[in-house]
């Protein structure tokens with residue numbers, strides 16, 4: 001029997017139960033689509049979190065108070081920070097942390113900033129005069145606040161480019177903006193840095209820490225969300241990490257490091273945890289895809305088994321006019337393979353479609369990247385499922401005795 | 410051409426075992442036209458299925474063209490069915506979803522033929538007067554039309570042996586005449602024909618006739634039609650092939 005005739009026979013077989021076949025194909029379709037999507041998303045997330053961690057600056061060590069997760073998200077809202085201004089001062093003291101250049105605290109809140117009739121939501125941060133140099137922000141206009149303004153609680157603010165573009169026209173320096181109903185004088189604008197991954201580094205407003213506590217967060221206790229400690233060189237970060245840890249343990253009177261009420265992270269740590277996130281995503285991908293593909297495979301298998309018993313008569317006729325066991329096996333195996341490939345191909349198309357749709361609609365999340373590898377993996381899965389689901393029904397069909405099949409009661 | 414020696418067929422059911430054929434001995438020569446009659450349940454279909462390699466005897470030896478069929482692999486048996494045997498069953502046995510011509514082409518497909526299939530199928534359909542309906546779904550045909558299509562399929566590979574199991578059992582008298590005429594014509598062209606039937610007048614078209622009773626073979630009591638009469642029937646068919654406007 002020629003291959004072309006075999007394919008024709010398989011297609012004719014599929015045509016017999018189109019609706020049923022279509023329903024069962026959906027499982028494989030979903031499986032293949034999720035393989036494509038999730039490989040794409042994992043790829044994107046891995047890339048983004050790495051670039052975000054890398055954008056931090058390679059010679060920085062970050063200290064988080066207890067109650068703040070490693071990603072900087074406040075967990076226990078309203079609880080006082082375990083880090084104090086005196087801690088920050090100690091971390092900036094060369095006598096206690098010899099390999100540090102400076103230590104900068106930050107606290108922040110997502111808040112509305114308004115000017116004349118316009119309003120914009122941004123990250124409002126409080127910090128000290130060393131913020132710009134430690135975090136690597138240059139100024140395109142005006143200046144950053146100085147050591148005299150910082151502790152006095154002056155009502156001054158330095159804006160990122162995105163905030164200026166959203167709110168102000170003309171020369172921004174000297175204009176007033178309102179935050180939490182307090183007027184602030186714009187004294188400088190950061191030079192644009194663009195995106196780091198999905199994070200817009202130009203969307204922020206920075207003011208003295210005392211001012212933030214007094215005017216923007218008057219109802220909560222003064223708190224510090226993070227302390228950035230600048231090491232003398234990238235190579236010194238590990239050393240700084242242990243110096244910082246020892247200093248804070250001593251200051252907080254903690255003897256067991258496992259009970260520390262703070263966390264210290266280098267850039268290296270952050271990249272590693274980003275990679276861990278990637279690995280977890282990959283496992284989730286594997287589980288979701290496996291469940292979908294398994295469901296699809298079982299669906300196809302039951303469809304094919306039903307089809308074989310429904311078509312006993314047809315099998316008998318084919319056997320009587322000269323089909324061998326091998327011919328029948330091949331016909332049914334090919335039918336199941338076709339079903340799975342149909343599901344696989346539409347699934348891949350759906351996956352690609354959803355990916356491109358997501359990258360257009362969702363702009364502040366990493367958009368999945370469709371890779372050739374993802375498509376190949378999804379297609380390979382579909383083929384394997386098709387063969388695995390088809391082999392048992394096809395063998396049952398091939399084992400039918402021609403007489404049993406032709407005998408009609 | 411075909412040799413049966415002490416052939417028995419026993420069907421095992423969960424409760425009993427049924428001896429459908431009991432030590433049957435039979436010789437069928439090339440070019441023979443043999444009718445097998447007998448009451449219902451006497452084992453006629455069982456015998457025909459063994460002759461057609463659709464089933465295997467429980468015991469005894471069945472040789473076809475000198476080859477012991479017990480020694481053949483599935484592939485060899487399939488090839489034998491495909492090249493040397495043409496089946497016509499009582500219940501037509503067409504695949505209802507396929508068209509008439511696709512059904513007729515099926516043996517050529519399994520023979521691995523690629524080119525010229527359509528033409529040969531058309532020739533076969535013309536011989537049984539079914540060319541006009543070649544593109545119709547087989548399931549939509551009348552009984553007589555289905556049976557003629559099945560005959561076209563049986564003879565498309567030019568098999569030496571035609572096995573017909575009550576080919577006239579489910580069709581009207583006129584269609585039955587046509588079908589028997591076609592079989593007689595095949596015989597006159599040198600084919601070996603084995604025809605199973607309940608009906609004595611149907612059995613009469615054959616050159617010789619046997620009777621099965623409860624799985625045992627007996628010589629048939631009724632006398633077959635005299636040779637000139639048989640010849641006349643075949644000639645009548647050749648002179649007036651079934652009306653087919655497309656031919």
Ligand SMILES: Nc1ncnc2c1ncn2[C@@H]1O[C@H](COP(=O)(O)OP(=O)(O)OP(=O)(O)O)[C@@H](O)[C@H]1O
Pocket residue numbers: 420421422427428429447448449450451452453454455456607
């Ligand atoms: N697959 C089977 N399993 C069990 N018993 C069977 C099987 N096939 C046939 N038989 C039995 O074998 C006996 C012979 O059956 P067979 O079909 O050969 O009879 P037949 O002569 O063709 O009858 P009919 O004229 O009604 O077609 C019957 O008793 C039947 O019930």
Ligand SMILES: [Mg+2]
Pocket residue numbers: 453454455574
């Ligand atoms: Mg019968």
